[in-house]
Amino acid sequence: MPSPQPRILIVDDEAAVRDSLRRWFELEGYAIEVAESGAAALRRLQQESFDVALVDLKMPGMDGVTLQHRMQEVTPDTAVIIVTAFGTIQSAVEVLKHGAFDYLTKPVDPDELSRMVRRALELRELRVQNARLRQAVDHRGGLVIVGETAAMRALNAQVEEAAHADVPVLICGESGTGKHLVATALHAASARRYFSFVPVHCGAGGELGDDELLGHEGGAQPQPQLRRMGKLQLAEGGTLFLDEVGQLGRRTQSALLEILRSGTFTPLGGTRPRPADFRLIAASSVPLDALVEQARFSADLYYRLAVLTLTCPPLRERRSDIPLLARHLLQRRAAQASAPFTDFSPGALERLVAHDWPGNVRELANAIERALVVGRPPLVGAEDLPLGPTPAPSHASAPHATAADDLSLAAVEQRHITQVLERCQGDRSRAATLLGITTEALEQKLARLAPPAARG
Amino acid sequence: MRSRAEIERPPQGPPQPRPGVRLVPIGYRQAPSWTGELARRIGHVLGGAVGIETARLSLESALDVHRGQYNALTLLEGLIALPGSERLLGIVAGDLFIPMLTHVFGQAQLNGRGAILSTYRLDNAVYGLAPDDTLFAARLAKEAIHELGHAFGLVHCHDPDCVMHSSMYVEEIDLKREDLCSDCRQRLSGAAV
Structure with a gap:
């Protein structure tokens, strides 16, 4: 779609200047209007909008400075170029401080005039694009999590409230309950929405590399290293989302705690600390307080993360939402x-x-x-929908009635592990997370506890 | 966006007959030697008859003694007062300006009767370079067609090869072709005459 013809307003008390500039810009294909005074310019601006205004500094009555101030109120998007003679540059600098796009001194080199007007039009276009993008981002800020049960209505309300409080949030809930979506909604509705949302999954190895978290300033020691932005830098001004934070290794927990304490971090190879300007949102499918009790998660870090806590309910606890959610998906x-x-x-x-x-x-x-x-x-x-038989609810802690006879600790443990494995559809890694042990430990327990029939 | 091949294809057949053009040398004792060749080149691109005015116009009223330049708008006013209905292209040897700008190569009335052109900045001598008559004639033809193009209703073209592309420096004149791009030619054909 061709862009509309750019519109330029020329404000000058000299008819010869108005006429010559009008002719000059008409040849460029611009739509030109002229005004012989500041008052006439304001009358025009109330009727129609302009992309660029060329305003003479020295005019009888309302001068260019006053007109520029008034234009800021009437039509702030119009780029104002002040035209002045030598000797009044100080005044031109003054109007620049008050938001004029630039100034030109008479007589003007034609190349300079054309380039300046083109740049002003580009700036105007960027402002319009920026406004459109902001509108789109604001629209995304209305992101809601589908659900009409009381639990989900409460969660949506909590998200709305928490979004505006610039404090850390901990999101709890089983795997697959929408913690990432809640984190995204928090960011999208927050004042930091125009900056980045940087998700980091902590489950892979437990420890985040220093260069991954902090970044690297580059340099030659110990080996040549390219400059690399860490997650903290990428999240500057925005939100850092630590998913499955319970799996974070002790060393990274300590590093993160220190950053939160000091409010700064220093990239590897760097000498000056940078402000840690991001909002921290963490999520965990394992109760973090339980991990703290087991001394597997730093209590200090837990309290810093859990300033606000939101809980995503499991789907089985909001069955009446399933038709609505299923249709939405x-x-x-x-x-x-x-x-x-x-x-x-x-x-x-x-x-x-x-x-x-x-x-x-x-x-x-x-x-x-x-x-x-x-x-x-x-x-x-x-x-x-080939859904398997509904496994016994894993949240039910009572042992199976058929196995109630054997109340040995080993039998109870075996039944519990079996239930969790069923709930996780045999995914041993996820089951280990829910059980609060490592996958290797689960493997060992399964090998030890397996019934003789299973051993063949 | 037009393809390169489209841009570079030869002029599309003989141009439609257009209202005539009259070249008006201003401030010369007699018509310069290049006027005949210039008329031929203009006719080749724009079509229509191109004549040469014999009436003499004065430069004096347009001279700004402080700037040592001629006011293009004053010259245009005198030019369009000439009787007749052809498009008029005034040509002067002195440097031109319009109020506000340091200089202009030329100036035209958009979709109007008159256009004015200076040979001053087309000459290599102004830049301390060796004279080059061939280059000068090419620059003159391009700028004459450019200003007359405005008088026929064409605005500046984004195609850097097109003669209607805006040129701020003489080097930019050298870069463009002595012809209209297909878009401008189409606009010229459809323009009210």
Whole structure:
């Protein structure tokens, strides 16, 4: 789409100057209007908008400085170029301080005039684009987490409140309950939304490398190293999101604690500390207070992270949200995949609601995605949702009635491990996280506790 | 965006007949030797008849003694007072200015009757370089077509090869072609005459 013709207002009390500049700019293809005084210019500006105004500094009545001040109130987006003669540069500098785009001294080199007007138009275009982008970001700030149960309404309200408080937030909840989405919503509704949201998953190795967290200033010691921005620098002004913070190693916990204490950090190879200007949001699927009790997580760091705590409820505790959430996910995925699915069959909905969803919303989303591949539009049927038998609720701590006879510690442990493994659909890494032990420790326990029949 | 091939293709057939153009040398005792060749080159690109005015116009009223330059707008006013209906291109040897600007190569009435052009900054001698008549004639033709293009309603073109591209320095005149791009040619054909 061709951009509209740029509009320029020329304000000068000399008719010859107005006329010559009008002719000059018309040849460039601009739309030109002229005004012989500051008052006439303001009258024009009340009727229509201009991209650029060329304003003579010395005019009888309202001078260029006063006009520029008034224009800031009437039409702040118009880029004002002040035109002055030699000897009045001090005044021109004064108007620059009050927001004029630039100034020119008479007589003007034609090349300089053309370039300055082009730059002013580019600046105006950037401002318009910026406003559009801000509007888009503001719109995303209205991000809500789907759910109409009391728990979800409360969570949405907490997100809205917490977003405006520039303090650390800890988000708790089982895996797949939407902690990352909550963190994104917090950032998008906060005053830091125009800066970066930097997610860091702490689960991979437990420890974050210093250069990954702090960055590197570059240099030659001990080996040539390129400058690298760390996560803290990337999050400057914005939000640092530490996902699965409970898996953070002790060394990184200490480093992070020190940064939060001092409010500064020093990149590797650097000599001067930088301000740690970011909001910290952390999430954990394992109760962090339990890890503190087990001395596996720094109590100091825990209290610094948990200034505000939000909890994402598991899907099985908000079953009445499942149809709403499932339809929301179906619509989104179907639109992305251009698949003509419109709804679920009654049987499919029944099945969705009955399932316990140990993997929570993530599992639900995956099930729907699979159904779109294997199902026949327009309805997703129950047969398109091959959900396994609903495992026993893992949150039920009572042992199985059939095994109640054996109350030995080993038997109880075995039953508990089995339940957790079922809930995690056999994912030993996730089960280990829920059990609060390492995967290796779980493997050892499974090997030790396995019943003779299982040993073959 | 136009492809390079499209830009570089030869002029598209004989131009449509246009209202005539009259060249008006101003301040010369007799028509300079290059006027005939200039008329031919203008006619080749813009079409229509190109004549040469014999009436003499005065430069004196346009001279700004402080600046040592001629006011292009004053000259334009005198030029368009000449009788007739052709587009008029005044050509002067002195340097031109318009109020506010240090200098101009030329000035024109957009979609109007008159245009004015200075040969002063087209001459290598101004830049301390060896005279080059061929280069001078090419610059003169390009700027004459450019100013007349404005008089026929064309504004500055973004295509750097097009003769209607704005030139702030003489080197930029040398870079563009002595022809209209396809877009400007189309606009010229559709322009009210």
